[in-house]
Amino acid sequence: MNEEHEERSEQRAQDAPEAHHADEPQPHDQPQNQPQNQPQNQNEPQQDASEKTDPPAPADPAPSSEQVHHNNVNQYFYGELDASGAQFGIGTAGSDNARRRAVGRLDAGEADAILAPYVKPACFEQAVLALEQDGVVVLVAPPGTGKRSGAVALVDALAEGSEYVVLSPGRSLDDLASGKVAFEKGVGYVLLDRMSEDSSQTADFDWRRVRDTVREHDAHLVVTTVRPVESGVVESVRHVSWQLPDLTAVLRVRLVRAGCAQDAVERAVSLMPGGCRIAEVAVAAERIACGAAPDEVWQDYGSSAAQPVRDWFDRDRTPQEWAEVTTLAFVNGAGYRDFETCQERLEGWVAPAFPEPVTEEEQAAAARRAVDRRLSLSRNDLVAVEQRKNGALTRTALVFPHPQYRQWALEELWVKRSTPYWNGVRDWLTELVAAQPGLGLQLSVAQGLALLTRPAFDEVADNYLHPWAGGAAGYAGQSTAVLVLQCMCLDESLAATALGVARGWARSYDPALRSTAAAAFSGALGVRFPTDAVTNLLRMVRGGVRSVDAAIALAGLVAVLAECGQDTGAVFRPLAYRLRAQRETLTGQSKENILGATLTVLRARDARTGRLVCASLMERDGRQTATIAELWAGVLDNLPRRGRALAALNTTLRELPAVSERPEQVAERFGRALGEVLPPDDGPPLAAALRQVAARGDEAAGALVEIFLTAVLSTED
Known part of the structure; x- marks a missing residue:
């Protein structure tokens, strides 16, 4: 799938021995005078993060007031947000920016929207030549100069096909050079607003490795940044000073494409004030094309505003x-x-x-x-x-x-x-x-x-x-x-900066900072950069420092992704991958934490409806059923958690009629998917135990459980 590109690369990075916990503070790595500051029960295997969520289950303690407040903030942000007075995201669909991912493959519609009205700046051919010769080019300019659209136009000019992949701004040069990013032949790659963490002593060598890797795979990579490189430090990859295109040409192209008369176009051009950003010109053109008077529109932009x-x-x-x-x-x-x-x-x-x-x-x-x-x-x-x-x-x-x-x-x-x-x-x-x-x-x-x-x-x-x-x-x-x-x-030019701030908190020794990072990754930041969010949260889960906060944040991210119509598999797939990787591990804190986080995610509820997210997803998106079933198989296979897992599974089946008009079909599909991934001979014991749990429910729920178990057992042959 398109959205899995960054995840596959991240899993490869996490499994590399030299990078497994490269940036994860561990207790034995802390200075002797640095306090541990871990919660008292943080390392007790019996403590299950899932017990701190799922409000409808009266036997479970409620979440901490801190985490509940954070979750309310994220839900408030999506449900009640009115940022019109803040003027974020001009020209980029405003608050919709926070409701879609910023990385992964560009779909055809988004690429066409960028390329169709594109106007080349004077430096475009210089950048094309550098990209053609080296396979990599870096565009350097302040925000608001059109680097994003320029990067897509550059890879479009040279890439063999029409596939464009946007990489996370958190990617290091080592990630790009060492195979942790899976470059593919003929594909154009764009890395926007890269976070510069380079050492000036090794910068040229690191960029040379990136260049050679991209060439080896016959791909093309355009990187954008706001920080100019030190003079003479990097010679292997050209850093081009990017320039604004002619804004009057940008305005003319957009208005002509919208079908405006020539005299109306020229009037709008003549009234355009100085100091406009390219995004402001784009949104002004859209307003004028919809019939707004140019003199009134331009009062809101550039020096006029x-x-x-x-x-x-x-x-x-x-x-x-x-x-x-x-x-x-x-x-x-x-x-x-x-x-x-x-x-x-x-x-x-x-x-x-x-x-x-x-x-x-x-x-x-x-x-x-x-x-x-x-x-x-x-x-x-x-x-x-x-x-x-x-x-x-x-x-x-x-x-x-x-x-x-x-x-x-x-x-x-x-x-x-x-x-x-x-x-x-x-x-x-x-x-x-x-x-x-x-x-x-x-x-x-x-x-x-x-x-x-x-x-x-x-x-x-x-x-x-x-x-x-x-x-x-x-x-x-x-x-x-x-x-x-x-x-x-909400602003394309600030999103990468927000990601950098949260990553810094997540890597801190301060438990309060890590808790705040977890909350941040469970909201808009996680929607914009899901791979980065899940990677950082899983590191916190595995490392045991604020693992409960991180588990709750993963569950919150699943709920927010589902609410925004984004790919919840960005959380499910890495969790399933972790469970498979640890299947042969008998015990250990990391395994305990991963299992606890998985059960927490499976029990995640939508903050507004109170419905189980996974139950709704199996109805709404059947493609997720197989991955959800794999997560259930992982927690059901763990004896210490089986009782709680069975109770949660029973609750999930009981909620299907509330989220689906065809609960029997969903239960059968879910049962078959679970039966296919359960360990051999686990079906009959599961059926007996689940029937015992379900016996306390009503008959309608019992019928769904039987449909589900029949499907599970049908895979035994």
Whole structure:
């Protein structure tokens, strides 16, 4: 299957002896002065991660409050997300970005959508020549310059067929060179926004190995990055400085293809403002082609969108006005009372960044401003009042006059306010989040921080993401850090950065960071990069550090993938592979953890419907039945877990009528698939034990169990 390309490569990497736990902190590898910080029961074989999920089973303990909160955050992100005010993913289907994978083979429709309106930049032929001669080329440019579409166009120009594979940005040069990526003849490969972890001393040698491997397989590879290589460090693979194509040509091509009249095309071109990103041009062209007036459309993009904000910041502003805009950037959409409360708290934190009023006149003016807080908001050109419907009621919300203003306001704040001011903002937001606000306020703060990563990633990573993920603001801080990464996944240019942050947390010795990483991989980040998510979560499961969190996260990822209509086999297949690899292993913590994680995944429930995900999947996607059956065979074959597995299997069969109009057919198909993978002669003992468990249920459920067992036993011959 197309989506298995990255998984096969990852399994090969994991099974290589030299790479089995290459980046996994182990207790014996820790410095002597480094605390272990593992949960007290972490290494007890009797503790089954599955016992911390499956709410409908009253005999099982509930999940920890921390993990439940994280799961609620991920479900909230998908179910209630309104990121329109954040302007993520312009030109790339907005929040749909977080609902589809970013790696694997490009389907024909997606490739055509990229290639059909493509306009070549001036550097295109230079890159084609390098790719033709070396088999590999690296495109270097800032975000928003069209590197992604350029990479696909380059491999299309030289690849023999029409197959294009997008590789994970987390792939190292060693992965590319040593066979851990299965290059195929005639296929074009694209690695977007590669995370640079190279040593300058070995960079040229490593790139030479990559080049030779790609040549050997007669493939082509285009890598994109935002970091220019040090002069003279790499000579074996050419690094081309990528350029924007002519944006007026991009606009003309898209409008002509949409059937716009020539005079309308030229009017739109003449009104296009400077400073536009290529993605902005694409979405503006779509709006104009649908009938929107060009002069109105262009107000939302490029310098036209930024200028009113810049004009506001160019005038002298009082500390209260600075606080108004800063509060709005992070507390967007709140009502007057909540907004003013947050603003007042911010003013206290940032007060040291401003000179104290000295004269009586200055003190009186400051006092008047504090009293007239709402009047001041009404006079602020960057603050608008929006009436939002909330059922039968109408709610007042404070927002920016245009959603695009939020990004530009944050950029102006970052440029014009110094460290003392941002120290106050940091302390204010930490206090705000630690007070465990509602998920709506958490999401607003997360959106603001995700937007701030564009001009100031280090500020966000060092002062918010890392401390909060480590527990500095409590569970709510960890959840908000997860939401920041989910918001970053809405933007093609930030998704790889979010992946890098979560990978760093997953490799940390700090159990709180690893727990937050697990939560992040169970949501939008896992949907965008499923292979990376499952790889990191399985490493945590096998290593025993926060293995329960990782098992619950795998179950959460299955639920989210199913909800998004994505391939849940991205979790099932690696788990089945692990079970097969450990079949001959009699005991050991790694095996215990894998078995516990498998049962947890099989018992995963949809957070909204409460239905078992695997039961729904066997009805919705029959192709998954064989892999699900293989997972069941693995846990049923384990004597210590057989009782719990039988109870869970019985529950799965009992739920089939709730998720299927033809439960008998699903039960029979499931039974045959399980019978084919059970060890020889295991069918009759399983039938006897399951009948005993099912005897306590109703007759309808018992009939389904009999259909299932008849199918299981039919494979004995």
